[in-house]
Amino acid sequence: MMERGKAESGPEAGSANIIVAGVAVYLQKGDITRQRVEAIVNAANTSLAGGGGVDGAIHRAGGPSIMEECNEIRKQRGGVATGEAVYTSAGRLPATYVFHTAGPVWHGGKNGEGRLLAECYRSCLQLAERLEVTSISFPAISTGVYDFPKQKAAEIALQTVQKWLNKHPGKLKEVRFVNFEEENHRLYLEVLQSLDI
Ligand code: APR
Numbered sequence: 001m002m003e004r005g006k007a008e009s010g011p012e013a014g015s016a017n018i019i020v021a022g023v024a025v026y027l028q029k030g031d032i033t034r035q036r037v038e039a040i041v042n043a044a045n046t047s048l049a050g051g052g053g054v055d056g057a058i059h060r061a062g063g064p065s066i067m068e069e070c071n072e073i074r075k076q077r078g079g080v081a082t083g084e085a086v087y088t089s090a091g092r093l094p095a096t097y098v099f100h101t102a103g104p105v106w107h108g109g110k111n112g113e114g115r116l117l118a119e120c121y122r123s124c125l126q127l128a129e130r131l132e133v134t135s136i137s138f139p140a141i142s143t144g145v146y147d148f149p150k151q152k153a154a155e156i157a158l159q160t161v162q163k164w165l166n167k168h169p170g171k172l173k174e175v176r177f178v179n180f181e182e183e184n185h186r187l188y189l190e191v192l193q194s195l196d197i
Contacts, residue, residue, distance in 0.1 A: 027185065029185040038128075062090055
């Protein structure tokens with residue numbers, strides 16, 4: 001159940017837009033902290049201790065309450081395992097929730113990195129379903145500091161989300177893939193074409 005077309009009512013003119021099982025999927029270039037969606041995903045680390053990249057940007061823009069909630073989660077359950085996701089509120093950000101997932105560090109690809117990256121996307125979508133979130137934005141998890149090859153990561157992100165949406169019709173209406181870097185944004189567009197999803 002897929003349609004492909006130009007974004008007509010999408011968040012940004014010229015964005016790619018496909019419909020997967022009734023859910024609008026957008027590929028966008030931009031800063032995820034500015035996204036007006038219910039949930040934005042943070043490419044965090046297992047200790048939820050903050051860092052650089054998208055994690056740093058989210059904590060800087062969202063303010064200290066996000067880290068306070070992360071500290072609480074760390075106390076209660078010791079952080080988040082690679083591939084899992086937990087949530088906090090979004091502080092000063094326009095989103096309602098931040099979903100914190102820890103992506104795998106790339107160690108050559110023979111250590112389950114692909115499976116764990118797919119697990120990150122599924123965990124966030126499950127959380128969205130549980131919280132009855134209707135819109136979610138993903139960054140390119142693991143493709144910065146964690147060094148996951150960008151093309152492979154884009155394939156996993158798009159395929160995993162497509163499969164999950166087809167299997168879980170629900171309240172979700174919109175999924176966005178938000179890339180800060182032009183290179184990664186282009187890759188997503190190319191992968192979308194080549195995967196025929
Ligand atoms: N909006 C969208 N994407 C962004 C933003 C932003 N504001 N800032 C960075 N990115 C992109 C990067 O260009 C990269 O493609 O997010 C992608 C993921 O990069 P990282 O943030 O480095 O995340 P990751 O590779 O998963 O490494 C996680 O880095 O900062 C630490 O605490 C974090 O230890 C964790 C590790």
